[in-house]
Amino acid sequence: MIIEIITTGDEVLTGFTVDTNASWVSLQLLEQGWQVRRRQTVGDRMDDLTDVLRERSLIADVIIFNGGLGPTSDDKTTDAVAQVAGVPLELNSDWLANMEQKFSNRGRVMPASNRKQAMLPQGSTVLDNPIGTACGFKLKINNAVCYFTPGVPNEFKQMVNEQIIPDLKQQFSYGAAVVRRYFTFGISESSLSDMLDPLCWPEHIELGYRSSMPIIEMKLISQHADADFDTAEKQLLSVITPYLVASDYLDMPKRLAALLETHLEILEGSTCGELLTELAPDMPNLCADYHAHLPDSADELLQHIQHHSRLTLAIGTAKEQRYPIALWDGIHGWAQTLFVRTLDVTLQRRIIAFAAQDMLRRYLLKQPVLGDYQTLQRTDSSYRP
Structure with missing residues (x-):
């Protein structure tokens, strides 16, 4: 099944507004087994809107068209759809009443310009918008089942989750990847x-x-x-x-928290709290300390934490991009010094913090604690039975 996303709006095209909707819906669809084949953005010119819709509806099976359903003159999606589909616009009295009720609930009279949002292409099916005034709608154009949606993110997301994805499942379940x-x-x-x-x-x-x-x-x-x-x-x-x-999903801290059956103590040196920042939200029983003068070699760092009685994970002092990491479980200990090639210190800390988590993961899963990495050079290691 060929799924495409088209985003409209001069503000998106020029970069004043970042298109987070397209990336979000692509991920939602992927989790359901559908991979988006193409994403593109067009401005508010009528010719551009009709051209892209006419061209892509001949190729795609599904198009999610986002934006351009507002009440102002630069919102041209509905007019473009009617033109490409070759159908007139019709007043949807139910949606008009819905909008009028929303304004009444706010103690306001609906502006005349909002009436435009109840004018829908003949033959289209309304997609409810419980939040805003712009309803979405669904219409088959050429080969494609097309969903036209408002650009406001919370309105768009609710419409996708509650209406579009269920409708896709009903129509295209056979084609799910x-x-x-x-x-x-x-x-x-x-x-x-x-x-x-x-x-x-x-x-x-x-x-x-x-x-x-x-x-x-x-x-x-x-x-x-x-x-x-x-x-x-x-x-x-x-x-x-x-x-x-x-x-399936990464979230290393949550995975470690699920595996950990005891308290964990962390000592951090040159990573300056990066490891603690990543682990703390998922490990309420974490005990952590920052030490400015931890050893800068694997063996010395392991010796330094051997007096600890609980499971201890330590990152020592970096020296010329070489970071020692040690793990001690009260009986056995493992340590390694890893050379990080990047000169970006912030990135060095992220990589080493993840390497420390990987040591802990391997230990908890009873795998070899020291991984065989290609992108990180191990300059020394230590083991204490």
Whole structure:
């Protein structure tokens, strides 16, 4: 199924308004198994609106058209739809009454210009807007089922969640794709591509990559929930498992909190509270301290925390982009010093804070505590039984 999103508005096109609606609805659709194939933005010129709608409705199966349903003269979506569909505009008396009631409830008389928002293309189906005055509407144009929605984010989101997605499920459930997400750490996007792209994948399987430092997210997308997807997933996991930190969703702090059955103590040096900031909201029993003079080597940092009786995770003092990290469970200890290549200190701290969380994750899952990273050089390590 080909789904496209068209956003309208000079304010979006010029950058005065950031189009958060398109990215939000793309993610909502992906979680339902539908990947958006194309997104584009047009201004408020009638010719541009009609051209894009006429062209894309011949190609797409579904179009979500966002914006241009207001009462002012620059809101031209409804007129453009009627022109492309070749139908007249008709007064929807039910929506007019709805608007008049909303204004009455606020102790106001509805301005005459709002009447425009009750003029809908003949044959369209109203999409309710319980918040604002602009109803959405649905209309089949050429090949595409088109949903026309207001641009106000809270109105748009409620319409998508309560009406558009349920309607799509009813009409296109047979075409829903299978989508799984995988999050890797310690390997580059290009290295993953070198290993995965040459492999043989079923024709309807797609691989997607997204770099979001310090994570590389991968998506496995299939238009069919069949044995080919299971085969493709096994092939993917056979390559990425050494670097895999989560599937389906990331949220490392929540995952660690669910695994942790005891108190955790944190000592932070050069990361300046980055680790604590990430973990604290999900770990109410966390005990944390900042130390300006923690050791700058793995072995010395491990020695420093050996007197602790509880599970302790420590990040020491960085020296020339080398950060020591140590984990002590009261009996055993592991430590490593990792060299971070970037000169961006803020990014260094994020990467090392995540590496510390990965050490804890590996320990809690009874995996080798020290990961085999390609993008982080281990300059020394220590283990105390």
